[in-house]
Amino acid sequence: MVEIEARKEAASRSARLNAVFAALADPTRRAIIERLSRGEARVTEVAEPFHMSLNAVSKHIRVLEASGVVERHRKGRDHILSVNTRSLDEVDGWIERTRRYWERRLDAMERLLRELKKDHKLGPKDRKHGSK
Amino acid sequence: MVEIEARKEAASRSARLNAVFAALADPTRRAIIERLSRGEARVTEVAEPFHMSLNAVSKHIRVLEASGVVERHRKGRDHILSVNTRSLDEVDGWIERTRRYWERRLDAMERLLRELKKDHKLGPKDRKHGSK
Numbered sequence: 582m583v584e585i586e587a588r589k590e591a592a593s594r595s596a597r598l599n600a601v602f603a604a605l606a607d608p609t610r611r612a613i614i615e616r617l618s619r620g621e622a623r624v625t626e627v628a629e630p631f632h633m634s635l636n637a638v639s640k641h642i643r644v645l646e647a648s649g650v651v652e653r654h655r656k657g658r659d660h661i662l663s664v665n666t667r668s669l670d671e672v673d674g675w676i677e678r679t680r681r682y683w684e685r686r687l688d689a690m691e692r693l694l695r696e697l698k699k700d701h702k703l704g705p706k707d708r709k710h711g712s713k
Numbered sequence: 714m715v716e717i718e719a720r721k722e723a724a725s726r727s728a729r730l731n732a733v734f735a736a737l738a739d740p741t742r743r744a745i746i747e748r749l750s751r752g753e754a755r756v757t758e759v760a761e762p763f764h765m766s767l768n769a770v771s772k773h774i775r776v777l778e779a780s781g782v783v784e785r786h787r788k789g790r791d792h793i794l795s796v797n798t799r800s801l802d803e804v805d806g807w808i809e810r811t812r813r814y815w816e817r818r819l820d821a822m823e824r825l826l827r828e829l830k831k832d833h834k835l836g837p838k839d840r841k842h843g844s845k
Binding site for chain 1: 727730731732734735737738739740743746747750796798801802804805807808809810811812813
């Protein structure tokens with residue numbers, strides 16, 4: 582049972598990542614997130630700077646809401662939009678994990694290069710370069 | 714001219730982000746990146762764990778290459794794949810920037826809550842809780 586629960590959790594995490602990455606793959610949707618990252622705003626305020634119909638912007642907002650990146654709450658008559666940073670945390674965590682291995686390898690390579698440089702400080706190539 | 718260059722650069726950065734996010738929006742492609750994040754590998758090695766044809770996996774690899782996340786080089790007869798972490802840096806940078814504002818707001822809210830807690834330490838609610 583525990584394994585089934587763990588698999589379900591992994592599957593829903595994967596589905597969330599699919600939705601968030603797909604939501605971020607559009608420049609208009611990224612611009613909406615950038616706007617909301619400076620502060621929550623009404624739907625009409627978010628739509629204003631774009632050269633497209635309110636309907637077209639609303640479609641993008643719905644994609645963002647479905648992915649969990651953007652949240653909507655009501656304040657009187659207004660629909661207020663805000664960014665849910667926790668959804669971005671998950672994406673960021675994924676990138677971080679996959680990058681760590683390479684960073685370690687690059688660090689090791691850098692150390693090796695530094696060691697080689699130190700050993701060859703008076704080597705032929707360096708002298709040639711220095712005599713120019 | 715400088716402005717045109719800056720705009721071109723912004724446009725191509727935006728196009729790269731579109732491609733990288735779209736590439737990451739698929740679980741098979743993420744699994745391929747996870748595999749390669751543990752070390753570079755041949756195409757056939759990458760394809761092995763997936764329950765799909767080599768052709769299907771190759772299509773996913775081509776999407777990853779087009780986005781710049783995965784690179785291919787030849788070693789004799791083999792095609793070796795590796796992750797280009799710089800492409801992930803760009804994506805990570807974008808997420809980081811949009812998140813910063815909200816983190817600052819949450820930090821400010823947390824400070825405010827802590828102040829309020831301190832001021833109300835001997836308030837009616839706290840005392841009631843304490844006498845239980």
